[in-house]
Amino acid sequence: MSDLSKIPCTIITGFLGAGKTTLVRHLLENANGRRLAVLVNEFGDLGFDGSFIEGCGIEGCTQDDIVELPNGCICCTVADDFVPALNILLNRPNPPEHILIETSGLALPKPLVRAFNWPEIRSRVTVDGVVAVVDGPAVASGAFADDPDALEAQRAADTSVDHENPLEEVFEDQLLCADLVILNKTDQMQAADKSKVLAEINEHLPRAVKVIEAAHGKVDPTVLLGMGAAAEADLDARPSHHETEDDHDHDDFESIAIPVDAVATPEVLVARVERAAEAAGVLRIKGFAPVNGKPMRLVVQGVGQRVAHHFDRPWKVNEARDGRMVVIGLKGFDVKAVEAALRAG
Numbered sequence: 001m002s003d004l005s006k007i008p009c010t011i012i013t014g015f016l017g018a019g020k021t022t023l024v025r026h027l028l029e030n031a032n033g034r035r036l037a038v039l040v041n042e043f044g045d046l047g048f049d050g051s052f053i054e055g056c057g058i059e060g061c062t063q064d065d066i067v068e069l070p071n072g073c074i075c076c077t078v079a080d081d082f083v084p085a086l087n088i089l090l091n092r093p094n095p096p097e098h099i100l101i102e103t104s105g106l107a108l109p110k111p112l113v114r115a116f117n118w119p120e121i122r123s124r125v126t127v128d129g130v131v132a133v134v135d136g137p138a139v140a141s142g143a144f145a146d147d148p149d150a151l152e153a154q155r156a157a158d159t160s161v162d163h164e165n166p167l168e169e170v171f172e173d174q175l176l177c178a179d180l181v182i183l184n185k186t187d188q189m190q191a192a193d194k195s196k197v198l199a200e201i202n203e204h205l206p207r208a209v210k211v212i213e214a215a216h217g218k219v220d221p222t223v224l225l226g227m228g229a230a231a232e233a234d235l236d237a238r239p240s241h242h243e244t245e246d247d248h249d250h251d252d253f254e255s256i257a258i259p260v261d262a263v264a265t266p267e268v269l270v271a272r273v274e275r276a277a278e279a280a281g282v283l284r285i286k287g288f289a290p291v292n293g294k295p296m297r298l299v300v301q302g303v304g305q306r307v308a309h310h311f312d313r314p315w316k317v318n319e320a321r322d323g324r325m326v327v328i329g330l331k332g333f334d335v336k337a338v339e340a341a342l343r344a345g
């Protein structure tokens with residue numbers, strides 16, 4: 001049972017590009033006066049998700065409510081980064097009523113849940129629930145099943161690779177820890193795909209867990225917040241491929257940041273990102289760039305082979321209009337091909 005004297009924290013997990021940031025923004029926009037704070041962790045060093053949430057213009061949501069933990073993976077840096085960041089929020093004169101924790105897409109949630117038993121924080125916070133966001137179209141297209149090309153690229157880079165498919169492992173671990181699963185991006189799915197993916201999700205779930213469908217993370221906040229799971233007291237029900245944070249070091253993945261020049265139109269950069277996404281081993285590309293003559297910042301997002309773009313906000317006065325794309329892939333992904341595609345004139 002949940003302890004009402006503790007501040008509830010919702011852990012939002014889900015593979016790269018599943019829609020975690022989109023969901024967090026939706027929750028902030030529909031908080032109905034509830035004081036929410038967000039801890040956001042990214043694998044790449046762009047500080048992208050945080051800036052995306054900060055730039056939201058949501059009433060009552062200030063910069064202090066968003067704490068970024070970039071350049072790493074929250075599940076591996078629990079002591080150094082996560083607990084101190086949580087303490088900053090808890091020690092504020094007016095602490096949040098509920099904390100959302102968006103993990104990186106490569107994080108395994110269990111070590112994070114376990115950290116809630118640390119003496120330093122256990123009397124003050126509880127894991128209200130672990131939410132796994134699933135990219136429906138990605139699962140339907142077999143992204144987490146064995147991909148011979150990706151595996152070959154990885155083996156070429158590292159002969160010590162011992163497990164079959166690191167993507168499947170992360171995907172499974174996130175489901176194994178979940179109290180609620182959101183099958184997201186249903187706007188891009190046919191009914192037959194939905195049934196197939198729902199069956200696949202259910203195969204991985206170790207216990208009765210609710211699965212709900214969503215598009216663009218539009219989920220009623222009352223379904224998500226207030227689950228009262230106290231997950232930290234229930235670790236045995238959440239099996240994992242890696243039971244300790246020490247035996248998990250993200251050696252299977254790597255990321256680079258590539259500067260990009262101003263483009264004449266958004267379509268130019270979108271076409272480059274589409275080409276870069278085809279390079280062997282690439283999983284996620286995201287970033288921003290200036291467009292000649294435009295006051296707004298162009299955001300381009302690639303998830304697998306799908307690329308989307310929009311203008312998120314005006315460039316700030318005195319802000320350097322530097323474009324940058326972060327690319328995350330399996331270790332040994334084809335960096336040269338990605339660079340050539342993104343920098344093509």
Ligand SMILES: Nc1nc2c(ncn2[C@@H]2O[C@H](COP(=O)(O)OP(=O)(O)OP(=O)(O)O)[C@@H](O)[C@H]2O)c(=O)[nH]1
Nearest residue numbers: 016017018019020021022105185215216217301308
């Ligand atoms: N069509 C469609 N696109 C979506 C949906 N949810 C998110 N997206 C898009 O998918 C891309 C990735 O969404 P994010 O919310 O940034 O995903 P994320 O899980 O936070 O990504 P990482 O933090 O990089 O792992 C963006 O271009 C979103 O606009 C959805 O339900 N439908």
